[in-house]
Amino acid sequence: MSESQSHSYVKYSSIFFALCICTVLSILFDVIDLRAHNLFGLNGVVLLSAGVLSIACAKALFVLIYFMHLKFEGKWKYVLLSPTIVLAMSLTVAITPDIGIHYYTNESPQIDYLEQAQQAALKEGPARNAEKSHVE
């Protein structure tokens, strides 16, 4: 018993370090700032999102499997968690065509504001830089 406990003690600390490394990795993604670059023909924002979200999933799995002991639980974990996860994802999937992708022409005041802002930025290129320098 004590042997298995000391064994798991070590394992917990290595899980903790793995989680820390993952956190540092996701911060590195922010430092590199992929937004401006398009690598492998993929949009930078998509790459960034895919990168940090897969790190987040890895971290979540570490926590679920080891810290929450799902690895050592019976088959009931699948019965309980799989419908939950399907239901949780389905809401997002269901509203994506309407709000995330806009299969219709998206009309919102903010889109007009964005156009106005872009036009203003084009018109007053140097003035806009001055504004930025003023920001704390």
Place this chain on the structure above:
Amino acid sequence: MSHDSHAPQYRMGLPIPHSKLGMWLFLATEIMFFSAFIGAYIVLRAGSPGWPTDAEVTHLRIWAGGLNTFVLILSSYFVVLALEGMKADNFAKARRYLGLTLLLACVFLGIKAYEYSGKFKYDILPGHIPETPQMAIDKSMREMKQVIDHRTVALSNSKPPAKAEPANPDESVELAGVTDEKTEELAPPLEEQRQKLQAELSAADTSESRKKELTAYFDLDAKYRELNQKALDESITVPAMNQELDTLKKNPEYGSFLAPVHYLQPIIYGNLFASVYFLLTGFHALHVIIGMILFVIVLLQGKRLSEKWNDYVENIGLYWHFVDLVWIFLFPLIYII
């Protein structure tokens, strides 16, 4: 009945304590609860071109988010160690790690509070954010008008009593009961008060200090009228207005009154961003607070902590890991992407 005595002793349900099953079922509902908000955020974000991401605009600090991630991961680790202590009948160890977890939860909330205070400072609150330059200028003028109105009321009320009494007493009673929401209705009496202050300024028997106060007030009022005119003519830009307000705030006579006037920063989709930010992090913080209460309950047992509490510690551990799990997703979604 013979089959009664020979029937094997079935154990109904799952081979785990009922409380643990209950906790897992609760966590299943929690997964759906948070994924509804997170999913709504992802979808809104994807469907909103020009969503604010610049840290200078949103005032989201990656170091604060990263530090909070680390704090929660460490606290999760400590909870696991506390459970190990419980299972090994080492209750002192369990208490120590549970105490450390509670401390880390306080640190997490402290950093969160620091971040929230930044949002309040820059007025990044749902429904408060101007989305176009014109809206930003209008907002600053509204805030400045409010400052001047408050100043009018304050100066009128601080009149020496000998002078205040003969003036219409009904009016001041009426004014005292008026709240901010009724500023519109206040307009005529405020204008009257203003005229009285003007008369007081030109009167010979007004004291020097009072005159100084009144001069500062009228200077500010004149500045407001000038800027407001420019705002109405749309002849002033946001950077110019910011510069004007900066200069006014530095004025030794009346600059301090202008503290409630915010720095102008139009943010497209800023209100939606603020709503989602406060909804997600607010609900998460609420879960942290509930977790802290659960930790306090077990820590209050002190030396009476025994193996009877094993299931309890395991269950609050599961809950705490879930809180950590939610933050693991919130951190990249809110701070990085």
